[in-house]
Amino acid sequence: MSADPKVLLNDLLKTALKSVAPDQLEITILLERPKQANHGDFATNLALQLAKPLKRNPRELAALLLAELPPSKLIEKAEVAGAGFINFTLAAEAKTAVVGEVLSKGADFGRGDRKNIKVLVEFVSANPTGPLHVGHGRGAAYGASLSDLLAFAGHEVSREYYVNDAGRQMDILALSTWLRYLACFGIEITFPPNAYQGDYVTEMGRDLRDAHQDRFARVTVEQLLAGTPGLPPAERKDDEAKDMREQHLDALIANAKRLLGDEYGWVHGFALNEQLGDGRDDLGEFGVRFDKWFSEQSLFDTGLVERAVAQLERQGHIYVQDGAKWFRSTAFGDEKDRVVQRDNGLYTYFASDIAYHLNKYERGFDRIIDVWGADHHGYIPRVKGAVAALGLAPSKLEVALVQFAVLYRNGQKTSMSTRSGEFVTLRELRKEVGNDACRFFYVLRKSDQHLDFDLDLAKSQSNENPVYYVQYAHARVCSVLNQWGGEVAELLAAELALLNNERELALCARLGSFPELIQNAAADHAPHQIAFYLKDLAAEFHSWYNAERMLVEDEALKLARLALARAVQQVLASGLELLGVSAPQSM
């Protein structure tokens, strides 16, 4: 007989089903935990589901099922209720058994069986062109928790960051850095308004000078500006002026490449490594780690981009128009066809992304999860289309969209543009509200919901942040166990039957649902469910803590209650771990 009451009930119902409706055995028996206490510990709508195919009254069917249900000592009561639900009330020993299970399994309680499923989770993947901002922070917190959650649920998980080290944005960063560097030597032109403005670029310019002195400074202002169209007046916002600024920037980049020659790679690499290292440190402090940093440039270096496009071409999914190569994504449900290779011969970002996904599939993952900002939603059909066109299974690819986090300061939105230099960085946010509160706050709502991050509130009311509520429950258990001073192993022998009041049984039921929570949250890609579970568990613990004493005279009762407290502590710690939040011993 299984220790899990859910498995037991499922078996019993199946037996009853065999005699009541022998031809309906394929039906999945749904067992849920009712919201209302007077509906028992578990409920099933099996009779309601059977009503239609059997064309019979659901309440009658429920009564029949009950009559055929094999007896069990672990069921105290089973009754028909409402429209035809069957409600089960478990015997006390069936409810409290979970405490022993938690104590014996420890940190493994709730861990799913190994499923032999390889999952790749790619997240953050921000351009390494500046500090991570609060929007990236949300993707980082979500992706990290999702990864840990999937792993805990029994999947084999790889965490990956896609480094966009090959595109124009990186060239702009390299140019921006170089211009700041040159300014250190008095070689100064008007800094382009569409280059990277942030102070970190000025700092990189200085660092580059400190590391290499005047090695990259043998140019004149005239050489820099040669052949550039010049900048329109700052007040002009029209499209033509914008175009001119972009052309000016591209001309400057071209000049930089020509003037620096092979040295350009040094400057480019310097800026890339500075920003990548900064992001890695930032995320590391945030408790977010990756198994692999995947370079976009490597896709070109290994010829995979070419191979991917060639394969599409061979299978007739590519045509040439206006000198460019187009992927016929409309054949796969996209709104319009997309360019993969420009008329100037350069591949688009989309082309390297196709190659990247081909690579992901070739590495043999069973499931591939891309965590993207919600502004990329229009991008999904073309990527899935490309995957299908390559003969790969689009169903293996899932895209989790994370809505932006909008930061409020003094009741007003703050800009998060990297270009403007006015963004609030993830690092600043972490410093202000702390890593724990940050991680918890980020996953406290569904990922597809907008997140209003009120900085003033987070600062001024940080003591009321829900994360402390959960951590406090953990610290309280630690404190009680310390005062008791006994060996935790002793608690395995506790007489759990002594846990019999309403609050204690409610806590047991909550603990018992932890494994289901893990499976559901993992299947839904919804780490926020863990945060809500922890809040509920903490609330029930605090309530119990205030109503009953644990360190009582009666030795047996004391051990039983401490065993329950210890089990709560374990599950709180396991849940917090999944969210990347610390479980403090004292507060």
Add this chain to the structure above:
RNA sequence: CUGCCCGUAGCUCAAUUGGAUAGAGCACCGGCCUUCUAAGCCGGGGGUUGCAGGUUCGAUCCCUGCCGGGCAGGCCA
């Protein structure tokens, strides 16, 4: 104009994937510290789930049409 996402208590959000009387936290009101941590507990008010239809035993959830908000619609990434 077209496509995707979202509309739930004054505010920020949940709701066991279609279940029974829609729940928490802030905020507001009233109680509880000589006893294991008051970053806590107990009690109270607060809702036509944007609007109108449809599907069925049953809808916050699924379908259609409106209303309102966000985001996309580059040979940018």
